[in-house]
Amino acid sequence: MTQKLVVIGAGMASGRMLEELVDLAPDAYDLTLFGAEPHGNYNRIMLSPVLAGETPWQEIITHDADWYHTNNVTCRFGEDVVKIDRKQKQVISAGGVTDYDKLVIATGSASFFIPVAGKDLPGVVGFRDYGDVEKMLAAAQKPEGRAVIIGGGLLGLEAAAGLHEQGMDVTVLHLMGHLMERQLDPAAGYLLQKELESRGIKVVCRAHTRAILGKDHVEAVVLEDDTIIAADLVVMAAGIRPETRIATDAGLHVERGIVVDDAMATSDPDIMAVGECVEHNETVYGLVAPLYDMAKVLARTLVNQAASFVPPMVSTKLKVTGVELFSVGDFCEGDDREEIVFRDPSRGVYKRLILENDRIIGVVMYGDTADSSWFFAKLKSADDISEIRDTLIYGPAFQGGEAHDPLAFIAAMSGDTEICGCNGVCKGIIVSAINAGAHDLAAIKATTKASASCGSCAGALEQVLAVTLGDDYAASTPQPVCGCTRLTHEEIRQEIKSKALKSIPAVMQECGWTTSCGCATCRPALNYYMIAEWPLEYVDDSQSRFVNERNHANIQKDGTYSVLPRMWGGMTTPDELRAIADAADKYNVPAVKVTGGQRIDLLGIQREDLPSVWADLNAAGLVSGHAYSKGLRTVKTCVGTDFCRFGTQDSTGLGIKLEKILWGSWTPHKVKLAVSGCPRNCSEATCKDVGIICVDGGYEVSVAGAAGMELLETQPLAKVTTEQEVIDLTVAFIQLYREHARYLDRPYKWVAKVGMGWVRERVVDDLQERAELCERFEISQSVYRKDPWAEQAKPEYEQSKWAPLADLILEAAE
């Protein structure tokens, strides 16, 4: 009698397995196929184009009634198997009991619903089967319907693109810092986000969903930061979980998936499993290529041929029309690894090859994936690429053989070859400009516009200069920020503004960074530029902060810290002093010192004590003095009219007002102020970044002094009559400095570059500009005028930041 083979799950893996099986041995088994869905096997992958309306549902059905009939498959569609009885060798379903000799479990995966309130409301769907697609298409019927997709991976983005095509207003919420982080590095993730946004799809990264709201149907999604996003449809695309329930109930060995050996047998020799529901060698799979290989192996196992499953290398492509994206292999960095990065910002192309021992081990491509199969083939065959390394990234078309001298290459280029893609400038035009006297990059840029946009052709321009001028050529490039880029600080700030670059990876991509995540020089600078340009949108990147700014205290040479609370305008009270003294006692502070900035420093505090020291000081009303920041430090004052017989104005009061307005702001370098009550200048205002001298009938505001490594007297900015004018001038000056200075230039250095005249025009003469500068400063301060200590002392920081990751001393003791 023919053996009975029962298959549970009519999905992609079982479909392929059945095809292989009937090819190998058409009559080996009496076949029964159970499927929970109301229809037979279909090409699940193509649900995305079905959702987008690009492919009709009928076209993705892989096995029709005819096929099952011809191959003698008894179909039990729309019928869940609820139990496997291994003793009796039976499966149990709504239709009763079915005997088996051999059983195949191919139950695939189920959408993972993140455990938040409201996840079970009508209108919340997964994206797994045609039923889900039908629900989404129904929701898209509603005019101006809004969809929120939770999850910015492959599935989520295909759902987003599809629903957008269906006319819905779509927002993607993604937990991580960039889209598809499992397949893409940040640069490619950024390009993808930009592309989706340009189509009108909203993308929110680092979005933590708190709950889904609604009474009897979903109405909105609320995030941890209280943002509420209205929604008529919520698609859960936050991951999948292998569907293993019946296997677990049957007592099979199940870990993350149903554990199988190389031949696809489970812990019960009569039960096999295949597809996403299995775990092989501690790995579960989520793409079809390996599942097809499993299906092949299983078919052979079922007809007693030896076969074993070898996991293939799997590549990823995103099926969103118009988005070209490819990734395969390992794209982490490593010391023994090298990378070749190619960026063409104007075309939105990014390619990165990761090499180890002269072999390609990973490929990420965005924008132009024409050569992906060639790279993938090289990766799979582990070809030694050292011979063609120089031209490798350009793909197969460039593999002529001999390595070339880049200058010879440039020299041989015809006059009409385009050098600057952004501005369409050809080599011939550049050569004419050089011959007419443009002998450096700046002059070429000014006369031809070449490199005036993204700047990534600057290197090629340099080579044209060298070739054209021959011996007269002397490298004359302005200093770039660091070794990671060719651009200067000023050029980068310009790019950030003109292209609305809102994240560090975005800048690195658009400005052609040559390293994947920058260095200790450029990252803090970029982080500042982001804060200054996008105060409301940008999320501070604490990993791009120097230690002091990350830990909100000054590190000392022995690894302890100093803690320096604010004393507004140098004023204090007995209560504050007591709190400082108490903290000094309680935390065994080795040194208490009055600083040169009119306040008291607690030196030598242990790192792990910082949060409690701050909490104690906070309780007494003291806040961070930012003695560690590139930001506002102190406003020194003298006693002024309140007590001094020479005082002309309330210098102490004005100093306190200024400090309360300015504190917490981040600036290119530190900023110090002082207000003196008369020209005797007891607060040393004339060597500060901004100094105010009170005089009879008014105030003299001067700026750009220095008393550190250089000594410079301030230069007069303006003389005014009211406190409000002093405040406005000061704020406008500092905002202008924030918007234009390069990172780590004190105001005196910056003013020397732009000129006092230029500053006065904007801050003093142009009242409208002054008002706008003040307004922009205030917008930024709405975010940053807060005490970082209070924030950092919160209990949630304790475990994630201040506590050690683990304590093995204790472990050893136990």
Added chain:
Amino acid sequence: MSNLIDIAALTDIPKRGARVVKTGHGCVAIFRTIGDRVFAIDDACPHKNGSLSEGIVHGNAVTCPLHNWVIDLESGQTQGGEEGSVSTYEITVKDGRILLDTTSLQK
């Protein structure tokens, strides 16, 4: 012989960041790079003992917070002409958990 101890989840360390594990031989800094590689080295700079876990992490290197020496995380060697190195320890990530080989700690 190795003796792997589960010390934390990979996500307990921020990308391009580090945290320390206290051991009988002083603190060991555990780094996580942007590409999710994990390294363990002594938390003391060969220059003047700067706490390397407080440095800025870039690529597979860290810049010391005190005087900007750059240390390669994989080899423990200083880069850029400075002389010196720090001890490195065996560490791996499995299923999102960080496992530290404590036998290498005792060397």
